[in-house]
Amino acid sequence: MSRSSGPLTISKSINFWESIWAEQGTKVPWARFSPEPLLVEYADQTKIRKALDIGCGHGIDASYLCSIGVQVDAIDISPTAIELARKVDKNTNYILNDFINHEFTNKYDFIYDRGYLGSCANKESCVKKVKLLLEENGKWLTLIGRKDGNVSGPSRYTLTETLSWVEQDFNIIEVTASVTLNNSNSEKISLWKTLLEKKK
Numbered sequence: 800m801s802r803s804s805g806p807l808t809i810s811k812s813i814n815f816w817e818s819i820w821a822e823q824g825t826k827v828p829w830a831r832f833s834p835e836p837l838l839v840e841y842a843d844q845t846k847i848r849k850a851l852d853i854g855c856g857h858g859i860d861a862s863y864l865c866s867i868g869v870q871v872d873a874i875d876i877s878p879t880a881i882e883l884a885r886k887v888d889k890n891t892n893y894i895l896n897d898f899i900n901h902e903f904t905n906k907y908d909f910i911y912d913r914g915y916l917g918s919c920a921n922k923e924s925c926v927k928k929v930k931l932l933l934e935e936n937g938k939w940l941t942l943i944g945r946k947d948g949n950v951s952g953p954s955r956y957t958l959t960e961t962l963s964w965v966e967q968d969f970n971i972i973e974v975t976a977s978v979t980l981n982n983s984n985s986e987k988i989s990l991w992k993t994l995l996e997k998k999k
């Protein structure tokens with residue numbers, strides 16, 4: 800178990816995320832009711848066989864990947880989020896656990912996260928674990944909260960910060976300053992669309 804992902808850190812993390820999901824359900828501020836357009840755009844252009852969605856929340860993106868024929872594992876630390884996901888999607892393999900400590904049996908040609916890396920306390924462990932779980936030439940699409948003009952706050956980062964976490968282990972295929980919308984399409988969330996390929 801890594802130093803900063805010990806039992807105390809994990810239980811704090813569970814409490815933090817579970818309290819938000821338990822209180823707000825699908826009204827959490829970042830959630831969508833339709834799949835993330837940046838993921839759809841990628842999946843339209845690329846054949847994905849086996850995918851992992853990290854920090855899958857209520858499963859909207861994992862269930863989309865599953866619906867287009869991808870074999871999907873999806874993990875979240877919040878029991879409420881996983882319960883919500885399992886209710887609407889019986890075909891994705893939803894896993895209730897901490898990503899860093901979970902012992903995966905699969906490897907993937909595509910790993911996706913929308914907001915997990917940005918909010919993760921131990922970015923180094925996360926990046927190393929994603930690398931370990933990707934097949935050769937595997938791709939990682941990670942959507943990371945972007946510091947944007949006067950909008951800043953938790954889990955929002957500059958391009959320099961974002962690249963510093965990943966460039967040792969991944970080739971940068973694309974980084975684009977982008978936006979996403981939440982459920983009601985009322986709030987624009989600035990993010991880095993970051994597409995990475997595992998280094999050999």
Ligand SMILES: C[S@@+](CC[C@H](N)C(=O)[O-])C[C@H]1O[C@@H](n2cnc3c(N)ncnc32)[C@H](O)[C@@H]1O
Pocket residue numbers: 812816817829830831853854855856857874875876877880896897898899912913914915918
């Ligand atoms: C910003 S939310 C994004 C949720 C979802 N991807 C979406 O776009 O709606 C981050 C998610 O990561 C989950 N999470 C946080 N720490 C985690 C961990 N250590 N292992 C697995 N999931 C985690 C949270 O419960 C939360 O659902």
